[in-house]
Amino acid sequence: MKLNCVVVDDSTIQRITLAKLVYEHPDLNLVGDFSNASETRNCILNKQVDLLFLDIEMPVQSGFDLLDGLKARPHIIFVSAKSDYALKAFDYAAVDYLHKPLTKDRFNKAVQKALDLYQLKKDGPEDDGEFIFVKSNLKNLKVFISKINWIEAYGDYVKIITEDENHLVLSTMKSFESELPKGRFLRVHKSFIINIGKILRFNSKFAEIGNTKIPLSRNKKEELARALDKPGT
Incomplete structure (x- = not known):
């Protein structure tokens, strides 16, 4: 089982770092990385996206704005340099909330939560x-x-x-x-x-x-x- 993932961060360095972690994880498949909400929304509407690594503070539209505009949301792992938004993240049923700078160990723990949740939903009796x-x-x-x-x-x-x-x-x-x-x-x-x-x-x-x-x-x-x-x- 591999989860199709999208990385969203307006910082090029942070986006490359996170995309590399996704690419190196054996249970994740990177289908796109974007710097803004508009491009991300188009990707989600046209591809199967299981997991979204989402920055919150971005120009024009925030990560929360992006989610508010989606009728169906993939699982979400928020990624932010600030802890201020952690409480609000729960309103969006976030799988986890990662603080920048990222560590591989913390990243893997968050991914495991997403994998467990995805498997639970997949195995649910019809x-x-x-x-x-x-x-x-x-x-x-x-x-x-x-x-x-x-x-x-x-x-x-x-x-x-x-x-x-x-x-x-x-x-x-x-x-x-x-x-x-x-x-x-x-x-x-x-x-x-x-x-x-x-x-x-x-x-x-x-x-x-x-x-x-x-x-x-x-x-x-x-x-x-x-x-x-x-x-x-």
Whole structure:
């Protein structure tokens, strides 16, 4: 198994250094290296890219801007000389965050995380349905979409409530919402995203999932009714 990789850094020296590390790794295949977001975006749209080594501070568009413009993202390892962006990187489900100057040992550890994550996703049983990976307690966990009841804002984290257990993930609600399949989940309140298929009943104030009442923001009843394709109660 080799991961197709793209290196993005506006510094020629840093880009060459990182590209060399990718080229020398037996499990990586370098398909491109770029100095800006525009060229990178074109590559991702036209080639299979499994792993992106991404600088953050770049002219015109930052690494975050690049990711915001992608509908489907490869796995991401951020590479930066600053630690300021590490927290925000979690919002993009980053595999790892590498500090410049790079060392081969630290680079290899980050790559191994990506390889493990890719293999987990590849080996997932098809009959269990769709799933996503979340990072909780420093571990990458597979969470099946069908088992999620709702997602709740929890400070700088989101709490994923499933049929079996709960997970606390460092993320914003907006970022996590983008990872969920459209049409199956609805943000009904600034602090709640619900699995539409889990709703037992609802009115103008609450949606009930099991024994829990999830608050609805004003005017969300009609949107929820449309999503369920039936009139509200």
